[in-house]
Amino acid sequence: MVAKKRAPRRRARRSFNISAIEAGTALSLAQSTGFADSFQQALSGDLAGAVNNMSSTILSNKSKIIGTIGAAAVARMATKGFGSLQVAKLGPVKVKL
DSSP: OOOOOOOOOOOOOSOOOOOHHHHHHHHHHHHHTTHHHHHHHHHTTOHHHHHHHHHHHHHHTHHHHHHHHHHHHHHHHHHTOSSSOEEEEETTEEEEO
């Protein structure tokens, strides 16, 4: 009788890649939109206040937000081109051109 051969074990990858342009853009947009404060307000139960807070912050920082997206688009063109039109990604939120 021959011993059964064990199936090779798959090991989890110990490293992962993250795009510096996408991560930096997403963090800058999160800061410019007041995401952290609005999220904290929403967690405390004030959803309407959170949405109003975020919308007023976005309206007051819209030139900074547009500049951030424009700089990310230029950096994306310089490094990879427009193969994928995604400029930023933070969790389920994606910014595409």
